[in-house]
Amino acid sequence: MGMNGDGVKGFAEEFRMLEPHLDERQRRLVLAARARSLGRGGISRIALAAGVHPSTVSKGIEELESPEARPPRVRRPGGGRKRLTETDPGLMTDLLGLMEPRHQPRPVLQWTTRSTRRLAEELAGLGHRVSAWSVSRLLREAGFRLSTSSRPLLAGQRLDRDAQFHRVNEHVQRCMLAGQPVIVLSLRRRTQTTTAGGTAAVSTATGAGDTGTAADDDGDWTDQPVDRDTWAVALATVCGWWAESSQQAGHLLIVADSPGAGGRSWRSELTRFAARIGVTITVCHLPSNTLRWNQGEDRIRSNVLLRLPGSVPSRHEVEMRVIAESRDGADHALIPTPPGPSSWNYLVTP
Template sequence: MLFPHLNERQRRLMMGAEARILGHGGIRAVARAAQVSETTVRKGVDELEAGAEPLGRVRRPGGGRKRAAEVDPGLRPALLALVEPDMRGDPMSPLRWTTKSTRRLAGELTGRGHHISADTVADLLREEGFSLQANAKTLEGRRHPDRDARFCYINDRAKEHMGAGDPVISVDTKKKELVGQYKNGGREWHPKGLPAQVRTHDFLDRQGPGKAIPYGIYDIAANTGWVSVGTDHDTAAFAVASIRRWWQARGSRDYPRATRLLITADAGGSNGYRTRAWKTELAALAAETGLEITVCHMPPGTSKWNKIEHRLFSHISMNWRGRPLTSHDVIVNSIKATTTHTGLTVHAELDPSTYDTGIKVTDTDIDALPIHRHRFHGDWNYTLYPQRDDTAGVAEGLPPQSRAGGLRNPELTGMTEPALEVLVEQLSRRLDELREHGRSQQRGGDRIRARGAGAKDKLTAAHRVLATILYLRKLGTRDLIAQLFGVNASTITRAVHQVQPLLADHGYTVRPSTARFRTPADVTAFLATSRPTEIKSAC
């Protein structure tokens, strides 16, 4: 309120008086409140303490040194050209691939004839709305088209199991930790100048305790955690052994009437959906416990949304931050001591067992598993039964022609049967025309033998169209489609190359299915339990 009525000297003396009253730190506080430099306030304090007459001087209006941006009108545009994004800035600037610090920017501007200091560069950048920024992890890369639907599917399965009193657990392997005097991230209160002494390099000491592999099981409903600290390898056998220990010690007691178990896991690692040993070990666990074990894998690239990450592992990391993990006992005890205000309790134990790597699981072993792949993304969602499902082997002894009889099912093709018949008829006619034209060019003349004589095609035109639709629906691999039609994979490849351009010419787009199959028996089991539904055309 007083500043507009005071001249320069009076303002300076007033700020100096206020700074003296505030004592230590008063100069900085007054300078920030008055939006002037600390030097100006300090001059006012010095003038008051000196007591000279007259106190200070008064400049004429407009006097004093002008701001650098006012003296040099081209300074601000030149600075913005250096710090703005590359597509809007100067593509030939030598600072394009270097750190744009205020010192580097000041040096570059000075070299172009704009004399400026690093502090003035910082002031100008703040005036233009710039600030020091770090990278922000927001770009998730390629998103799966069914990602949101898969989260909803996992959520529905979890609600269904918890509503029935069955356990739902989230599993994963925490980051491997070096055991010994190694630096651990974070800070912890210590006497000043006495930090914990650790190694200068994080190289594993082969003669030391080795490493620790914490595998966690988080019970979503009970808000409890179980961590097995392994010392050998992070394998599927180790992961399932940890789940087995949890069930024997806690799960069977907390859920005495449970008949099912739902596991949510990442898409990769020792519990990944492509890991065959994971499925075989779970099948053995299902046979031991009598539980129907359902596994729902998180979409690729979304492991941070797995419940165990932010409800268990994050609290463990905070609990032992800034503390060297000098032994396995320290790790186990630190995990045990992890709690939260919401009531989280954690049990931890050491698993010194040895788990071999490189174990091969053959196709025959996988085919013998009592596994049922769900209709919705069966490669990521599946159930392992205590005993083999009777429907799994329905088609084992049937010839390929009999197995292929139900492949026109709307749930496989994604089209109603009338729509499929029209499409097959149109493309079959066109395929026969193109095939006849190609053979005529090879012969160099008209047909000599009657149509139908000679070797028969392995696939009719209608079957080539149907095989291509099933392949584009991504129901399974090319080898699976070949088994369904009783031909080799090369025949399916040729069929796809022939039919796919015709689909594009006719404006048909085949949408991928959410169901995935691995063997003809999986397809037969799927059809055996299919329900008549209203299927919209996928083309």
């Protein structure tokens, strides 16, 4: 039986609690046992979740499969190498210095359109010896994540993506200075490839700092393009947050961490929401195929699992990060929509 992304994340949290109580060999064996239970691709998934090199997990699997070859010592010869950030203290500083926007203290939004291989090459030019795999691990530790797309990128699209990030970053700063609320929506849809029998069910959960859990979660899950149902969950999350937080604003900026404009249904429902609360809404979409990090203290997560007869089970996940809330004495003057493609930046009026 496979393990979905939530299962791997749960294992990572459990492993972090157990790790201080494990010696190096026990650590390898725990990782190896979980990787073997995942089957194909388990080594890389567990290594990424635990923050270790895949070779560590592979060595543990060798020890599991050959118990008679148990080493006479806990630590393998040459084991226990120090972390790169310890042996090279300036590495993380220089890596974050390669992120955009450059030379901006405490930016709200950071990103890069360069590959980890390219970043490793640039770090080498600065005197750091680091691999692309290590760059990926360091970025994840710093809070970055890769947003991918199934569509291949053309040469000009890379420049367009970078320009869009600058537009969004400037608009976020403008709204914050005006005392208007800013939120970031991260959307994800998964479909189940291996299903277990069961009755149709719908499970939802929404709450600050809470992760919704859905029933009957057996099988392997694969990421799919965001659909109409996922956007509906996103809007419900925004509506719930607005009502509970009692926002007093004349403008709301929604940064959608998902490509595409959401379709007619999303825009029509968003127009109804804007009319109900009497607030103008600007929506900016972040491009895909980009490593990015969004600042935000409060998080609201919504998780909906649909298991309808005759259809493939689908999970719709939404995370909302609150970057700024409305401020007393805020300027309610209309904030112009950022330039750029209308599918990326658009205004919804009451």
